[in-house]
Amino acid sequence: MKKILYISVATVIVVIVALVIFNKFTSGEDLATLEVKLTRGNFEILVTTTGELQAENSKLITAPAELRSRNLRFGQLKIQDLIPEGTVVDSGNYVAQIDRSDADNRLKDMLDELEKEEYDLLKTKLDTTIQLRNLRDELINLEFNMEEMEITLEQSIYEPPATIRQARINLDKATRAFDQAKKNYKLKVQQANADMRDAEINLAKKQRQKDEMMSVLDKFTIYAPAPGMLIYHKEWGGQKRKVGSNISPWDLTVATLPDLASMISKTYINEIDISKIQVGQEVRIGVDAFPEKEYTGKVFEVANIGEQLPNTDAKVFEVVIKVDGTDPILRPSMTTSNQIVTSIFEDVLFLPLEAIHVNDSIPFVYKKNGTKQVVILGESNENEIIVEQGLEENDKILLTLPENTEKFKLQGEELIAVIHEKARQKKLEEERIKTEAAEKAAQREKKMMDLQKMPEGMTMEQIQKAMSERGGSRVVVKKEETK
16 A cells, blocks of 8 residues: 555656646747847838739620621620630630520511511502503693693684683693603602602511621520630629620620730729728739739729629729749739739838837836836837837747736837827828818819809900809819810
8 A cells, every 4th residue: 555655646747847848848939939138120010911813914804796786686695615714715616605595586577577577678669560650641731731732722713702702711721630640650650669669668668677686696505706715704793794684775795715924813902901902013923823923914994983882881992013024824813812002111120010109108128137117109000010110120029918017117218209299290280181082072063053153154354264264273173064
């Protein structure tokens, strides 16, 4: 029993010693990781965002442009078949098939209408022929009647004056009826020609519609206009156009053939950070598919107007980043991580954000030497912040709150006044910017009200003169705005 007791006591002692030694070493490691030195160097302010690779230039594969014809008046058409995305095609290779069922039905209707117009034209010809022949027969009869009246008048020279007078009146009536019939015949000929022309025009119109429909139906099978890798076209909502998708006469794109020699990354920046983004800024680009690869680029285009993406509430601005150089492994639709360098501060001191503490808007740090140092801070990025005053390069700073913080002696109290002054200046600058923006808005509104009060028909010179006389500044407006 004593032997077992000795062994148990010895085991407990060994465990306690091991725990003490382990705790000592781990405590030492924690303390080492809880402190940090200031870093001196170039400090970058980055805006990090996710984007999508696209080709800067692409050749569009479209449905036939004849779908926009006013004679055909197509609506939505469905993509019946489309080869897989990423397929490498050569010029003239099959790409897609547009559903032609509705167009075939319309073609049948057009053929029926064409046959009806042909019948109407034939009927108009027959009716015109019969009507004009009857009019010509009537003219002949009227001419014979007029000759008879002439003979009667000639034979009545020995008759009483009343008889002669009646014969002359009858001849005048017959002559007038003949002349009127000739004029009516000419009008009827013109009317017949107009009816024939109208029927021919309607027939020609239906014939053109039929010819156009048959021509465009031959183009419902779509082929590649050039060699390349086929990429599905993205609609405005972000969905890819594929089998079952609709196309319209105003957006005939079925797919694209991107030029992989020049790539861009299209991304969206929130409204908070967009003011930092400018064309020409350097960008570090990573591709999720190849994490070991690093690329560079520049901001190529920044949208002036924000938009709201589907299923989100925040407003964002589209930013286009052009990738430097080429790499054959890059493909459209690959996801990119973009770090846009918005500012660089050279030769400055900076710390991790975790080391900064704030009390009553006064920032400070805990130094390893047991002091609580007030600091003046500058710009920051996602992880670090610039220290303008209060610390030296070799100072060792604690990353987390130490124990017994009340024992740390406060230093740098003279910097508090500087911090307050800096905050006051920042507030004044913000108020100044806000006031200027409000004044400009009020001036624009006043100018628009003055323009609305101007009489109609005034020239630009007259408007400028009137504005000057009223004490307003010179304005420049488009002509259509002065109407």
